[in-house]
Amino acid sequence: MIGYTMVGTKDLKRSAEFFDKVLGILGAKRMMDEETFIVWSVTPDQPAFSVCLPHDGNEASVGNGVMTAFNAMSPEQVNEVYNCALENGGRDEGAPGSVHRISILDISAIRTVINLPLLILQANLVNNQI
Amino acid sequence: MMIGYTMVGVRNMERAARFYDAVLGKMGATRKMEYEKFILWNAGSDKPSFSICIPYDGNEATVGNGSMIAFPVANEEEVRKVYNTAIENGATDEGAPGMRDGGYYIGYFRDPDGNKLAAYHYAADDHL
Numbered sequence: 001m002i003g004y005t006m007v008g009t010k011d012l013k014r015s016a017e018f019f020d021k022v023l024g025i026l027g028a029k030r031m032m033d034e035e036t037f038i039v040w041s042v043t044p045d046q047p048a049f050s051v052c053l054p055h056d057g058n059e060a061s062v063g064n065g066v067m068t069a070f071n072a073m074s075p076e077q078v079n080e081v082y083n084c085a086l087e088n089g090g091r092d093e094g095a096p097g098s099v100h101r102i103s104i105l106d107i108s109a110i111r112t113v114i115n116l117p118l119l120i121l122q123a124n125l126v127n128n129q130i
Numbered sequence: 131m132m133i134g135y136t137m138v139g140v141r142n143m144e145r146a147a148r149f150y151d152a153v154l155g156k157m158g159a160t161r162k163m164e165y166e167k168f169i170l171w172n173a174g175s176d177k178p179s180f181s182i183c184i185p186y187d188g189n190e191a192t193v194g195n196g197s198m199i200a201f202p203v204a205n206e207e208e209v210r211k212v213y214n215t216a217i218e219n220g221a222t223d224e225g226a227p228g229m230r231d232g233g234y235y236i237g238y239f240r241d242p243d244g245n246k247l248a249a250y251h252y253a254a255d256d257h258l
Contacts, residue, residue: 008196065139
Protein backbone atom coordinates (compact mmCIF):
# COMPACT_ATOMS: atom_id res chain seq x y z
CA MET A 1 0.00 0.00 0.00
CA ILE A 2 2.92 2.36 0.52
CA GLY A 3 5.18 2.84 -2.47
CA TYR A 4 7.38 5.58 -1.14
CA THR A 5 7.52 8.30 1.43
CA MET A 6 9.20 11.65 1.10
CA VAL A 7 10.45 14.30 3.46
CA GLY A 8 11.74 17.73 2.63
CA THR A 9 15.25 18.94 3.26
CA LYS A 10 17.00 22.29 3.13
CA ASP A 11 20.33 20.68 2.28
CA LEU A 12 20.14 17.72 -0.06
CA LYS A 13 23.84 16.90 0.21
CA ARG A 14 23.75 16.78 3.99
CA SER A 15 20.63 14.63 3.96
CA ALA A 16 22.13 12.32 1.38
CA GLU A 17 25.19 11.67 3.49
CA PHE A 18 23.04 11.12 6.57
CA PHE A 19 20.68 8.65 4.95
CA ASP A 20 23.42 6.82 3.09
CA LYS A 21 24.79 5.89 6.48
CA VAL A 22 21.58 5.33 8.41
CA LEU A 23 19.61 3.50 5.75
CA GLY A 24 22.75 1.66 4.68
CA ILE A 25 22.52 -0.29 7.93
CA LEU A 26 19.11 -1.55 6.79
CA GLY A 27 20.56 -2.63 3.47
CA ALA A 28 19.18 0.26 1.46
CA LYS A 29 21.04 2.12 -1.25
CA ARG A 30 20.31 4.99 -3.60
CA MET A 31 17.94 3.93 -6.37
CA MET A 32 17.42 7.36 -7.88
CA ASP A 33 19.68 10.35 -7.52
CA GLU A 34 18.39 13.53 -9.09
CA GLU A 35 19.08 17.22 -8.66
CA THR A 36 16.12 17.79 -6.36
CA PHE A 37 15.48 14.38 -4.82
CA ILE A 38 17.13 11.12 -3.84
CA VAL A 39 15.42 7.76 -3.33
CA TRP A 40 16.68 4.83 -1.26
CA SER A 41 15.34 1.30 -1.14
CA VAL A 42 16.50 -2.22 -0.41
CA THR A 43 15.02 -3.68 -3.59
CA PRO A 44 12.77 -2.17 -6.26
CA ASP A 45 9.74 -4.09 -5.01
CA GLN A 46 10.03 -2.69 -1.48
CA PRO A 47 8.78 0.66 -0.27
CA ALA A 48 11.26 3.45 -0.76
CA PHE A 49 12.27 6.47 1.26
CA SER A 50 13.17 9.76 -0.34
CA VAL A 51 14.27 13.27 0.47
CA CYS A 52 13.58 16.29 -1.68
CA LEU A 53 13.95 19.99 -2.10
CA PRO A 54 10.26 20.95 -1.98
CA HIS A 55 8.53 21.23 -5.34
CA ASP A 56 7.02 24.64 -4.54
CA GLY A 57 10.43 26.24 -4.05
CA ASN A 58 9.69 27.20 -0.47
CA GLU A 59 11.84 26.03 2.39
CA ALA A 60 11.37 22.50 3.68
CA SER A 61 9.59 22.18 6.99
CA VAL A 62 8.63 19.47 9.46
CA GLY A 63 5.03 18.42 9.99
CA ASN A 64 3.96 17.88 13.57
CA GLY A 65 2.63 14.32 13.74
CA VAL A 66 4.49 13.24 10.61
CA MET A 67 6.85 10.28 10.94
CA THR A 68 8.32 7.46 8.89
CA ALA A 69 9.16 4.29 10.81
CA PHE A 70 11.81 1.84 9.64
CA ASN A 71 11.92 -1.83 10.43
CA ALA A 72 15.10 -3.25 11.84
CA MET A 73 15.90 -6.93 11.99
CA SER A 74 16.81 -7.07 15.66
CA PRO A 75 17.10 -4.91 18.79
CA GLU A 76 20.82 -4.71 18.10
CA GLN A 77 20.13 -3.28 14.70
CA VAL A 78 17.74 -0.74 16.20
CA ASN A 79 20.58 0.42 18.44
CA GLU A 80 22.96 0.49 15.50
CA VAL A 81 20.63 2.63 13.42
CA TYR A 82 19.86 4.95 16.30
CA ASN A 83 23.51 5.40 17.27
CA CYS A 84 24.56 5.94 13.68
CA ALA A 85 21.93 8.63 13.33
CA LEU A 86 23.07 10.45 16.42
CA GLU A 87 26.69 10.25 15.36
CA ASN A 88 25.78 11.84 12.06
CA GLY A 89 23.78 14.81 13.19
CA GLY A 90 20.52 13.16 14.26
CA ARG A 91 18.83 14.28 17.44
CA ASP A 92 17.38 12.02 20.08
CA GLU A 93 13.60 11.80 20.42
CA GLY A 94 13.49 8.75 22.69
CA ALA A 95 16.21 6.15 23.15
CA PRO A 96 15.76 2.57 21.93
CA GLY A 97 13.65 0.39 24.19
CA SER A 98 11.66 -2.81 24.03
CA VAL A 99 7.91 -2.83 23.55
CA HIS A 100 5.93 -5.99 23.06
CA ARG A 101 2.37 -4.83 23.40
CA ILE A 102 1.43 -1.57 21.90
CA SER A 103 -1.06 0.79 23.42
CA ILE A 104 -1.53 4.40 22.59
CA LEU A 105 0.65 5.30 25.55
CA ASP A 106 3.30 2.86 24.44
CA ILE A 107 3.34 4.24 20.95
CA SER A 108 4.52 7.48 22.40
CA ALA A 109 6.92 5.75 24.73
CA ILE A 110 8.60 3.70 22.03
CA ARG A 111 9.44 6.61 19.84
CA THR A 112 12.97 5.60 19.04
CA VAL A 113 13.18 8.56 16.85
CA ILE A 114 16.01 10.09 14.98
CA ASN A 115 15.51 13.73 14.40
CA LEU A 116 17.49 15.91 12.12
CA PRO A 117 16.28 19.47 12.13
CA LEU A 118 14.07 18.60 9.20
CA LEU A 119 13.70 14.89 9.30
CA ILE A 120 11.92 12.69 11.72
CA LEU A 121 12.41 9.00 11.44
CA GLN A 122 11.91 6.03 13.57
CA ALA A 123 13.67 2.75 13.89
CA ASN A 124 12.02 0.18 16.08
CA LEU A 125 11.55 -3.48 16.61
CA VAL A 126 7.81 -3.64 16.54
CA ASN A 127 7.35 -4.52 12.90
CA ASN A 128 4.96 -7.31 13.71
CA GLN A 129 2.96 -5.35 16.20
CA ILE A 130 2.40 -2.09 14.42
CA MET B 131 10.55 -4.29 4.41
CA MET B 132 12.45 -1.10 5.09
CA ILE B 133 9.38 1.00 5.91
CA GLY B 134 7.15 -0.38 8.64
CA TYR B 135 4.65 2.42 8.86
CA THR B 136 4.15 6.06 8.19
CA MET B 137 2.23 8.60 10.18
CA VAL B 138 0.68 11.98 9.58
CA GLY B 139 -0.76 14.37 12.12
CA VAL B 140 -4.41 15.41 12.07
CA ARG B 141 -6.51 17.91 13.98
CA ASN B 142 -9.81 16.07 13.80
CA MET B 143 -9.60 12.29 14.22
CA GLU B 144 -13.16 11.57 13.21
CA ARG B 145 -12.94 13.55 10.00
CA ALA B 146 -9.56 12.08 9.11
CA ALA B 147 -10.69 8.54 9.92
CA ARG B 148 -13.68 8.85 7.59
CA PHE B 149 -11.45 10.23 4.86
CA TYR B 150 -8.88 7.45 5.10
CA ASP B 151 -11.50 4.71 5.44
CA ALA B 152 -12.77 5.84 2.05
CA VAL B 153 -9.43 6.40 0.32
CA LEU B 154 -7.42 3.52 1.75
CA GLY B 155 -10.46 1.27 1.42
CA LYS B 156 -10.09 1.65 -2.35
CA MET B 157 -6.70 -0.02 -1.94
CA GLY B 158 -8.01 -2.88 0.14
CA ALA B 159 -6.80 -1.53 3.49
CA THR B 160 -8.80 -1.66 6.69
CA ARG B 161 -8.32 -0.34 10.21
CA LYS B 162 -6.01 -2.62 12.17
CA MET B 163 -5.40 -0.53 15.29
CA GLU B 164 -7.66 2.09 16.71
CA TYR B 165 -7.12 4.28 19.74
CA GLU B 166 -8.29 7.66 20.86
CA LYS B 167 -5.37 9.47 19.29
CA PHE B 168 -4.09 6.95 16.77
CA ILE B 169 -5.56 4.85 13.96
CA LEU B 170 -3.61 2.53 11.69
CA TRP B 171 -4.58 0.91 8.38
CA ASN B 172 -2.96 -1.74 6.25
CA ALA B 173 -3.79 -4.25 3.56
CA GLY B 174 -2.12 -7.15 5.37
CA SER B 175 0.10 -7.70 8.38
CA ASP B 176 3.12 -8.18 6.12
CA LYS B 177 2.52 -4.86 4.38
CA PRO B 178 3.59 -1.37 5.45
CA SER B 179 0.93 0.54 7.35
CA PHE B 180 -0.41 4.05 7.20
CA SER B 181 -1.47 5.85 10.35
CA ILE B 182 -2.86 9.11 11.63
CA CYS B 183 -2.39 10.66 15.03
CA ILE B 184 -3.13 13.59 17.24
CA PRO B 185 0.47 14.72 17.82
CA TYR B 186 2.15 13.36 20.89
CA ASP B 187 3.44 16.72 22.06
CA GLY B 188 -0.06 18.13 22.40
CA ASN B 189 0.53 20.84 19.85
CA GLU B 190 -1.58 21.16 16.76
CA ALA B 191 -0.81 18.95 13.79
CA THR B 192 1.03 20.66 10.98
CA VAL B 193 2.12 19.78 7.48
CA GLY B 194 5.75 19.39 6.50
CA ASN B 195 6.73 21.06 3.26
CA GLY B 196 8.34 18.35 1.17
CA SER B 197 6.62 15.53 3.06
CA MET B 198 4.50 13.12 1.03
CA ILE B 199 3.30 9.54 1.11
CA ALA B 200 2.67 7.81 -2.20
CA PHE B 201 0.39 4.83 -2.71
CA PRO B 202 1.01 2.43 -5.61
CA VAL B 203 -2.04 1.02 -7.39
CA ALA B 204 -2.58 -1.56 -10.11
CA ASN B 205 -3.31 0.65 -13.12
CA GLU B 206 -4.21 4.13 -14.31
CA GLU B 207 -7.92 3.58 -13.76
CA GLU B 208 -7.21 2.80 -10.12
CA VAL B 209 -5.19 6.00 -9.82
CA ARG B 210 -8.21 7.97 -10.98
CA LYS B 211 -10.52 6.06 -8.64
CA VAL B 212 -8.38 6.76 -5.60
CA TYR B 213 -7.90 10.41 -6.58
CA ASN B 214 -11.61 10.94 -7.22
CA THR B 215 -12.58 9.21 -3.98
CA ALA B 216 -10.21 11.52 -2.13
CA ILE B 217 -11.62 14.66 -3.76
CA GLU B 218 -15.19 13.51 -3.06
CA ASN B 219 -14.27 13.06 0.59
CA GLY B 220 -12.71 16.41 1.28
CA ALA B 221 -9.28 16.30 -0.34
CA THR B 222 -7.89 19.25 -2.22
CA ASP B 223 -6.26 18.84 -5.62
CA GLU B 224 -2.48 19.08 -5.93
CA GLY B 225 -2.18 17.81 -9.49
CA ALA B 226 -4.78 15.76 -11.37
CA PRO B 227 -3.96 12.22 -12.48
CA GLY B 228 -1.74 12.19 -15.53
CA MET B 229 1.55 10.94 -16.91
CA ARG B 230 4.53 12.68 -15.33
CA ASP B 231 8.25 12.58 -15.99
CA GLY B 232 9.80 9.18 -15.58
CA GLY B 233 6.76 7.21 -16.67
CA TYR B 234 4.68 7.71 -13.55
CA TYR B 235 0.92 8.02 -13.94
CA ILE B 236 0.20 9.92 -10.77
CA GLY B 237 -2.41 12.07 -9.07
CA TYR B 238 -1.61 14.35 -6.14
CA PHE B 239 -3.95 15.52 -3.41
CA ARG B 240 -4.01 16.75 0.18
CA ASP B 241 -6.05 15.22 2.97
CA PRO B 242 -8.47 17.44 4.96
CA ASP B 243 -5.56 18.44 7.24
CA GLY B 244 -3.30 19.37 4.34
CA ASN B 245 -1.00 16.35 4.30
CA LYS B 246 0.23 15.70 0.77
CA LEU B 247 -0.49 12.28 -0.73
CA ALA B 248 -0.30 10.67 -4.14
CA ALA B 249 -1.67 7.63 -5.90
CA TYR B 250 0.42 6.34 -8.77
CA HIS B 251 0.97 3.58 -11.26
CA TYR B 252 4.45 2.92 -12.56
CA ALA B 253 4.42 0.61 -15.53
CA ALA B 254 7.95 -0.58 -14.84
CA ASP B 255 6.66 -2.07 -11.59
CA ASP B 256 4.27 -4.40 -13.40
CA HIS B 257 6.79 -7.20 -13.56
CA LEU B 258 7.22 -7.16 -9.79
